[in-house]
Amino acid sequence: MTGRRRNILFVTTDQQRYDTLGCNGGALARTPVVDALAAAGVRYERAHPQSVVCMPSRSTILTGQHPSTHGVWMNGVALPEDAPSVAGVLHDAGYRTALVGKAHFEPYFDPFLRFPENALGQAGTTAPAGTHRGFEHLEFATHGPAGTLHYTRWLAAAHPEAMGAYYRVLDDALQVSAAGGGDTGAPQVGVNPIDRGWYHTDWVADRTIAWLDGLDAGDDWFCWMSFPDPHHPWDPPQSEMHRVDWREVPLPAGYPADAADRERILDAKPRHWRLWYDGALVSNYEAPARWVPATLTADQVREVNARNAVECELVDEALGRVLARIEERGWGPDTDVVFSTDHGELQGDFGLLFKGPYHVDALMRLPLVWRPAPSAGAAPAVVRRPVGLVDLAPTFCTIAGIDPPGWMQGRPLPADEDDAVARRFEQVLTEWDSALFGTDVHLRTITRGGWVCTAYRPGAVHDGTEGELYDLGEDPLQQANLWDDPARRGLRDDLLAALRDAAPPTRAPRLPLEAPV
Amino acid sequence: MTAARGSVRSELRIGRPADDLWAIVGDPGRLAEWFPGVASCTVDGDERVVTTDAGLSMPEQLLTVDRLQRRFQYRITAPLFREHLSTVDVHDLGDGTSLVVYSVDAEPSVMALVLGGAAAAALERLRAMTEEPGR
Numbered sequence: 001m002t003g004r005r006r007n008i009l010f011v012t013t014d015q016q017r018y019d020t021l022g023c024n025g026g027a028l029a030r031t032p033v034v035d036a037l038a039a040a041g042v043r044y045e046r047a048h049p050q051s052v053v054c055m056p057s058r059s060t061i062l063t064g065q066h067p068s069t070h071g072v073w074m075n076g077v078a079l080p081e082d083a084p085s086v087a088g089v090l091h092d093a094g095y096r097t098a099l100v101g102k103a104h105f106e107p108y109f110d111p112f113l114r115f116p117e118n119a120l121g122q123a124g125t126t127a128p129a130g131t132h133r134g135f136e137h138l139e140f141a142t143h144g145p146a147g148t149l150h151y152t153r154w155l156a157a158a159h160p161e162a163m164g165a166y167y168r169v170l171d172d173a174l175q176v177s178a179a180g181g182g183d184t185g186a187p188q189v190g191v192n193p194i195d196r197g198w199y200h201t202d203w204v205a206d207r208t209i210a211w212l213d214g215l216d217a218g219d220d221w222f223c224w225m226s227f228p229d230p231h232h233p234w235d236p237p238q239s240e241m242h243r244v245d246w247r248e249v250p251l252p253a254g255y256p257a258d259a260a261d262r263e264r265i266l267d268a269k270p271r272h273w274r275l276w277y278d279g280a281l282v283s284n285y286e287a288p289a290r291w292v293p294a295t296l297t298a299d300q301v302r303e304v305n306a307r308n309a310v311e312c313e314l315v316d317e318a319l320g321r322v323l324a325r326i327e328e329r330g331w332g333p334d335t336d337v338v339f340s341t342d343h344g345e346l347q348g349d350f351g352l353l354f355k356g357p358y359h360v361d362a363l364m365r366l367p368l369v370w371r372p373a374p375s376a377g378a379a380p381a382v383v384r385r386p387v388g389l390v391d392l393a394p395t396f397c398t399i400a401g402i403d404p405p406g407w408m409q410g411r412p413l414p415a416d417e418d419d420a421v422a423r424r425f426e427q428v429l430t431e432w433d434s435a436l437f438g439t440d441v442h443l444r445t446i447t448r449g450g451w452v453c454t455a456y457r458p459g460a461v462h463d464g465t466e467g468e469l470y471d472l473g474e475d476p477l478q479q480a481n482l483w484d485d486p487a488r489r490g491l492r493d494d495l496l497a498a499l500r501d502a503a504p505p506t507r508a509p510r511l512p513l514e515a516p517v
Numbered sequence: 518m519t520a521a522r523g524s525v526r527s528e529l530r531i532g533r534p535a536d537d538l539w540a541i542v543g544d545p546g547r548l549a550e551w552f553p554g555v556a557s558c559t560v561d562g563d564e565r566v567v568t569t570d571a572g573l574s575m576p577e578q579l580l581t582v583d584r585l586q587r588r589f590q591y592r593i594t595a596p597l598f599r600e601h602l603s604t605v606d607v608h609d610l611g612d613g614t615s616l617v618v619y620s621v622d623a624e625p626s627v628m629a630l631v632l633g634g635a636a637a638a639a640l641e642r643l644r645a646m647t648e649e650p651g652r
Binding site for chain 2: 032076107109110111112113114118119148150172173174175437512514515516
């Protein structure tokens with residue numbers, strides 16, 4: 001150590017799969033920057049979110065609590081302003097704190113400008129009270145020039161000709177658009193003529209660097225740099241599309257090319273899987289309401305994956321620029337870098353895109369890399385035991401030399417596999433609750449001992465007896481649901497008992513749904 | 518399939534007599550006092566124009582202002598809405614308290630969620646300003 005506290009650069013993407021990084025075996029996107037962090041630090045092979053949608057998952061990251069406890073049970077439910085925040089803990093301990101990019105602790109649909117994230121876009125980069133959720137500096141972006149966020153206002157002022165370049169995310173009914181684009185007509189795919197330097201990925205890096213440049217050399221800092229990509233729409237700058245030719249992209253292992261195979265696999269799962277595939281049920285706002293997944297073609301899967309890979313490469317390069325600036329400022333030896341995302345993306349698995357109440361690796365297995373500050377002298381490691389995003393907040397506290405507060409439900413991440421075994425990192429929980437115009441779906445999932453077990457609570461299309469059980473070792477694509485296998489009944493009951501025993505406290509009364517997203 | 522039209526209802530018990538609440542809810546010119554995010558409103562006959570904190574201007578048609586039922590209804594006529602009807606009912610519970618019910622029906626359905634969320638916040642503010650005046 002050099003005598004000062006360790007800085008923390010926390011990098012998130014949005015809706016990025018585990019297998020999109022080179023260090024995790026991905027072969028499509030080149031991600032040398034994150035790969036180098038992984039080689040020098042700790043790479044987690046089974047990091048799970050506690051929710052597979054943005055607002056609940058991001059609230060878990062910030063609070064260190066499960067969704068049941070912090071109360072943000074679905075997109076459109078605002079995290080209360082007085083909710084606990086790891087950024088607040090660090091700020092109170094003297095850290096300079098910033099959040100640059102996508103926040104999404106509050107709904108975006110906000111014509112009354114009721115929520116501070118939206119109001120701040122018009123008011124500046126500092127909250128009226130000095131901090132908001134513990135962050136003294138806030139500059140927001142999302143998946144294009146939407147709403148009143150800082151990126152929107154910057155693009156409108158600096159490059160108004162580019163405002164119409166992005167894919168139009170919502171349709172005339174304000175639903176997630178099913179309009180197709182690109183070469184294959186895949187939904188949420190668009191040709192974006194925007195200059196690469198004006199794209200939100202580079203903007204997030206630029207604004208992060210600008211904030212870092214404003215700090216004194218001796219400041220201790222925590223910066224959450226939050227890229228909106230590779231979440232759909234898949235419309236990276238067209239100038240970069242030469243990087244990956246979609247025609248040469250292999251179909252994902254999780255995409256059964258034969259329709260009969262797809263449907264057989266889906267039919268062995270709880271019925272909402274097949275109902276969505278056939279376009280008969282849309283249970284939430286996380287995918288285009290007017291898109292029928294059964295119409296997805298192999299070429300569309302290829303093009304979506306190609307565009308997603310380009311977006312991942314741009315994020316990696318933007319991160320590289322920020323890391324270079326940190327080195328130039330002399331902070332490199334004392335800076336921890338944590339890279340992750342909020343949840344995954346189906347991206348062709350099972351013949352589906354986007355996300356929803358589907359607790360499988362596509363949505364639950366996340367990239368997570370922790371490169372401790374080089375001055376800490378930690379050895380590189382790979383952790384195979386399950387960990388959760390709920391463990392990030394206490395990890396940040398530990399890095400800063402602060403005891404994690406009692407309201408955090410996670411634990412500091414293990415430094416290596418031996419540490420994970422010694423501290424009994426054995427299971428991780430994920431939950432889903434949606435209720436939209438009379439259609440509700442409720443899932444509770446435990447990942448433990450190489451198995452994923454999901455119990456369904458009664459809802460619009462479930463009677464509470466349904467479930468899913470997958471052997472991650474024998475069935476890494478989760479295509480064989482063993483829930484009703486008599487030979488697995490004892491195992492299933494044990495997992496359900498562990499799930500019940502580990503259930504986190506539930507916030508009451510339930511927070512209101514105030515917007516679709 | 519996702520319905521084109523959405524319907525959302527919020528309700529809140531408030532510790533004030535119904536007539537006191539109706540004096541606020543039933544006066545279309547007082548909306549900015551209790552509806553978060555409404556910067557101002559102007560009333561001209563049965564037309565009201567609401568300006569939000571985001572700078573949006575939303576023209577409305579006032580449909581029902583019934584002091585006997587304590588029922589207030591209006592329709593947003595902005596082009597964003599294919600259909601809209603909001604209803605605010607103030608029920609006297611007979612013990613010096615009231616139940617205020619705010620219902621929103623709209624197409625596109627998304628707008629029912631957005632308005633319904635704001636309406637729920639409005640009821641909370643109505644309670645705060647009447648139960649804790651001066652707050």
